Amino acid sequence: MSSKSFDILKTIKHLTKSTDDAFYCICNLSDIYEKYKMWTSVFPDIKPYYAVKCNDDLTALKLLASLGIGFDCASKLEIKKILSLNVDPNKIIYANPNKFIADLQYAVNEEVSLMTFDNECELYKIQKIYPRARLVLRIKSEAIRANYPMGNKFGCDPIEEAPQLLKLAKALNLNVIGISFHVGSGCQEPAAYGRAIANARKVYDYAQTLGYNLSILDIGGGYPGATGTSIVEIADIVKRALNAYFKDVDIQVIAEPGTFFVQSAYTLACNIYALKTLTRKEIDGTKVPHRMYFINDGIFGSFNCVMSYQEEVYPITLDEYPHSKQVSSSIWGPTCDGLDRVVKEISLPEMAIGDWFVFENMGAYTIPLITSFNGFSKPKIYYVIDQNIRSSVKNSDLSIINVCGIEIINEGDTSALRGFLKLYHSII
Ligand SMILES: Cc1ncc(COP(=O)(O)O)c(C=O)c1O
Structure with missing residues (x-):
């Protein structure tokens, strides 16, 4: 053990x-923080947008927001929750290819403009409600084995359907700025990321023939998060594929990890x-x-x-x-x-x-x-912090219960989180 x-x-x-x-x-906030450090060391250039659907526990979200990462939201309520933490709307991707009209209207009002699509109806809907939106085309490129595959529901075929959708977006005068994929949650085939990045490049090239100069590649979720698992193998494959397929272009790579941060x-x-x-x-x-x-x-x-x-x-x-x-x-x-x-x-x-x-x-x-x-x-x-920062915790404004050398933060205590982060940053 x-x-x-x-x-x-x-x-x-x-x-x-x-x-x-x-x-x-028991939620070990230090564990989430360690995951953040792991992500930034393995993927220093890939900005994570945490997938809120995976676990919307407010204290965990507060911690992640304080770390400055972005968020992947699926609905108005998720967007609302994230905005309530004073997160900049530009740090949100509305990553649901099929959006409720009322939710889309909410995104307009709150200026959450980055969003995914994978079908024609959605393009017409967006043109009507949010014509200035910054659109990300979700393609289907799946792992052979994943605990929760998604391709039966989301993503368009990169070869057959993507060009048609891009042509329609162009005809509707919409602003397509990126490509996304999700290889499946609990991905059991790391090579799938390499394949998906290669597929994304084909779509990128086609978009260019239409005059779209895409600036975002969103490599989705699927990264393992259980104790003892590692994202290093996936990271190696992603880096090699980015080097092979996207080295010659200026593109910002983002991701939507959920499980990785919280499991x-x-x-x-x-x-x-x-x-x-x-x-x-x-x-x-x-x-x-x-x-x-x-x-x-x-x-x-x-x-x-x-x-x-x-x-x-x-x-x-x-x-x-x-x-x-x-x-x-x-x-x-x-x-x-x-x-x-x-x-x-x-x-x-x-x-x-x-x-x-x-x-x-x-x-x-x-x-x-x-x-x-x-x-x-x-x-x-109950929220806990590891023992190694215990002595410093005493001097902060934390409201805590001391249990066997582990500090337990009172639920929902924001000042506690701020104190925790300040402290953690000063130690590391
Ligand atoms: C669009 C999207 N992005 C990201 C995720 C998070 O996936 P994971 O928990 O495998 O990282 C999901 C999960 O359903 C998703 O639907």
Whole structure:
């Protein structure tokens, strides 16, 4: 176990003793900051526009905004949230190729002018509502393997459709300034980025024949964000492809990472509030015990990915059970829906009501997907900062709880974030 997760487990242990809340999510702000540093060291010339849809937790957004990065927004509400943090509208890309008319009107009013399109209807819509918009053509160029492919819904074919769309944009006197792609979330084929950049160059060249001098290449999302993963291989491929296909032109490269920034920062702690022990009959007729654990978060909550994308999640037991035998077990969510199963089959020690499971890497596509189905609430989020800045934290205006050497910031405390950043910058 990494020292990071050890510290987080200590924090959770403390919280489970000292508060009445049923379940928690710990957000390690230092982890997000480390990701930012990682991005800027690996991609110094590629400006990230964080994809808000991935996790719209306000405190994380505040931290990212304070770091000066841009944002990829999909709707009026996301744009509104980002603008409320005093982010310059020019740092937003409205990266939804199909926009509601009312949302587009809002973008006009707020001067969020950079936006994507991938079809004719959208061009007519934009011409009517926002003819001055700065348009980015989203092409389809996907990874062979991705956890969440997107090409069935978004992007135009770079060879067949892109030229037609560019011609129409020209005829409508629209301002196309860039090309974007998304190889798929959880990209399992780094080479896909190289292919997509090569495709983008073909579109760039065609656009030039129409008189468009494109100035933005948006290389989308898809970068891994779980603890222990790396973006170095992708970065090497991206750099090589940019060198091969875009070296001769003056183009600003941007990206829309979501998962990368937040996945590893969030750790969820769930409590066992009910359990059942069954006897199961194996194929050979032998009878084996099976325990069903019921926890207070499920697939209609933070574990939505288990239902929507058949993802597997791996629980850690908060306590150790050295004297317990391992038993075949399953873990279930709290709703009355029979589908609400978080883990299908796992060998676990015999645990009791009141014991805790911890799930790491819960920051991407979890919080925004939580529903109120069956009347269950969201986990309370606690924000933590690593121990190495503890002594300096004491002197700042942070409102904090000190837990085992980890400082926990009060939720929603902006001054805390400002203090944290000031401090972090002075240390690094
Ligand atoms: C347009 C767009 N950009 C960026 C992202 C973020 O992708 P990821 O979380 O894989 O980085 C998404 C995810 O759905 C997306 O739709």
